[in-house]
Amino acid sequence: MKNLSETFLPALKNELxxxxxxxxxxxxxxYHEMISYHMGWVGEGAGAKASGKQIRPFLLLLAVSANxxxxxxxxxxxxxxxxxxxxxxxxxxxxxxxxxxxxxxxxWKKWGVAQAINAGDGIFILANLAMGNLEEKYPAKIxxxxxxxxxxxxxxxxxxxxxxxxxxxxxxxxxxxYWQMVAGKTAALLSTATELGALLGGANEKLRFTYREFGHxxxxxxxxxxxxxxxxxxxxxxxxSVSSDLLEGKKSLPVLYGxxxxxxxxxxxxxGATAKGTLTEDExxxxxxxxxxxxxxxxxxxxxxxxxxxxxxxxxxxxxQGEAGDVLFELTERLLxxxx
Numbered sequence: 099m100k101n102l103s104e105t106f107l108p109a110l111k112n113e114l115x116x117x118x119x120x121x122x123x124x125x126x127x128x129y130h131e132m133i134s135y136h137m138g139w140v141g142e143g144a145g146a147k148a149s150g151k152q153i154r155p156f157l158l159l160l161a162v163s164a165n166x167x168x169x170x171x172x173x174x175x176x177x178x179x180x181x182x183x184x185x186x187x188x189x190x191x192x193x194x195x196x197x198x199x200x201x202x203x204x205x206w207k208k209w210g211v212a213q214a215i216n217a218g219d220g221i222f223i224l225a226n227l228a229m230g231n232l233e234e235k236y237p238a239k240i241x242x243x244x245x246x247x248x249x250x251x252x253x254x255x256x257x258x259x260x261x262x263x264x265x266x267x268x269x270x271x272x273x274x275x276y277w278q279m280v281a282g283k284t285a286a287l288l289s290t291a292t293e294l295g296a297l298l299g300g301a302n303e304k305l306r307f308t309y310r311e312f313g314h315x316x317x318x319x320x321x322x323x324x325x326x327x328x329x330x331x332x333x334x335x336x337x338x339s340v341s342s343d344l345l346e347g348k349k350s351l352p353v354l355y356g357x358x359x360x361x362x363x364x365x366x367x368x369x370g371a372t373a374k375g376t377l378t379e380d381e382x383x384x385x386x387x388x389x390x391x392x393x394x395x396x397x398x399x400x401x402x403x404x405x406x407x408x409x410x411x412x413x414x415x416x417x418x419q420g421e422a423g424d425v426l427f428e429l430t431e432r433l434l435x436x437x438x
Contacts, residue, residue, distance in 0.1 A: 099425045099432075106159045106169065107152060113173040114180060115139070117228045121220065128209075132217045133224075136188055136205050143202045150200060153433070154291040155180045160426050161295020161309055164418030172298040174231035175244060179291050181225035182248070186255055186287075188218040193263060222252075236298065244294055251290040258282025265349050273354050277318075285317025292316075296416075305416060312412035319405035319434050325350035326398055329386050341382045351401065355394035363388040406434045 114137065121130040135141045138148030155176035162172045190196070191204040192214055198204060206214035229248060232241045261279040265271050292313030296306040328343035329352055343350055349357075356363040363385060370377045377385060389395060409430060418426050 099428050102160070102163075102421060102425050103156065106156060109170065109173060110152065110155050110159070110176055110180065111149075113177040113228075117174075117177050117181065117224050120224060120227065129217065129220065132205055132209055132213065133221055135208070136184060136199075136217065136221070138200065141202065143200075148200050148202055150184075152180055153429075154183055154287055157288070157313065157426070157429070158291040158295040158298075160422045160429070161292050161418070162299040163422035164416075164420060164426060165296055165299030165301045165305070166419065167299030168235075169422075171235035172232075172295065174228045175248075175294050175298060178225040178228040178248060179287065179294070181221050181228065182252060182255070183287060185218050185221040185225065186259070188214060188221065190259070192218075193259070232298075240297065244297060247290060247294060247297070251286050254282040254286035256282075258284070258286065266347065271349050271354065271357075273351070273358065276349070276351055276354055280318060280321045281314070284321040285314045288317035288320070289313035308412055308416045312409055312416060315405050315409035315412060316430060316433070319402055319409055322351055322398060322402040322405060323434060325352055326395070326402060329389065330395060341379060344377055344382050344385055345379065347377070352389050352394040352398045355397050356389045356392055359392045359394070361388070361392045363392055363394070402434075409434070 118130065118133055118137065121133065123130075131140060135144075138144055138146075138150065141148075158176045158179055159169045159172060163169045187199065188205055191199055192206045192211055196204055197207050204214070205217055209217070225248075226245070229241070229245045232244060236244075258279050258281065261275070262283055265275065265279065289310045290313070293306055293310035296309035301309065325343070328348070328350060342348075344353070353367070357367060358364075366381070366385065366388070367377075370381070410427075413426060413430060417423075
């Protein structure tokens with residue numbers, strides 16, 4: 099995997115910088131700086147950590163190569179996928195009032211909410227312009243198909259984000275509602291990355307759908323794993339506090355299982371919500387223990403295992419070829435093998 103990542107990711111970075119350079123003019127220098135900062139390229143703490151893992155564009159380029167296509171031709175689509183991901187993160191930070199992202203102050207914290215919203219909008223538009231550059235290497239029909247697929251995904255992302263925000267204040271959320279939300283918020287962009295990779299690699303419609311299924315279940319499995327780690331993870335390994343999800347009242351899958359059970363966890367959760375609005379730091383270890391005793395951890399792990407197997411089944415069915423195919427299996431196992 100190291101060989102391909104060392105080949106693909108520098109080329110991706112160059113493509114991303116080329117797309118963002120549309121704003122690199124004297125009168126929009128600050129605008130360009132804001133987006134470059136959010137992408138992790140400039141400012142204090144700039145570098146690989148600030149830029150994120152770039153899993154989605156890497157998956158796209160791997161899928162292109164595993165289907166016999168020229169990955170270099172698909173770089174504009176890979177850049178578009180990464181730009182859309184970053185657009186969603188920038189707006190998430192505003193909506194969640196998050197002051198840090200990847201260990202640095204968020205764009206809205208540095209430049210204000212109004213300018214941050216505009217920067218997010220700009221990143222969204224840059225992604226769409228990047229997709230248009232596919233016409234240099236692909237037939238118009240393929241380009242139009244790819245653009246339509248990405249736009250439908252963006253709509254799914256906004257649906258998922260709407261549900262995520264709406265669920266924060268709703269007391270009637272059920273497990274079925276959770277799957278609707280994460281299918282848009284987490285799985286949509288991953289499934290589009292793998293589907294577009296297959297499309298731009300020359301796969302037929304049936305194989306393209308199989309790659310989409312792979313990305314979809316990969317996204318669901320990844321989110322369920324994240325929910326587990328958000329309560330029972332190793333903070334030293336994940337870099338995330340195991341208190342934050344419960345403290346923030348996040349209706350993750352384990353919490354929904356606990357609420358559905360209607361036991362002591364549900365009782366204390368409801369008491370906390372009605373009495374003071376949130377749980378306290380001191381209450382978190384006991385709430386996590388109650389969830390585990392009532393079977394929520396085991397059931398969530400079962401769902402993670404099921405989604406993982408569905409993702410791997412789809413990938414085996416797709417039968418990706420060459421070194422890129424091997425890396426797709428390796429990356430999937432690495433992403434979904436995070437130990438709690």
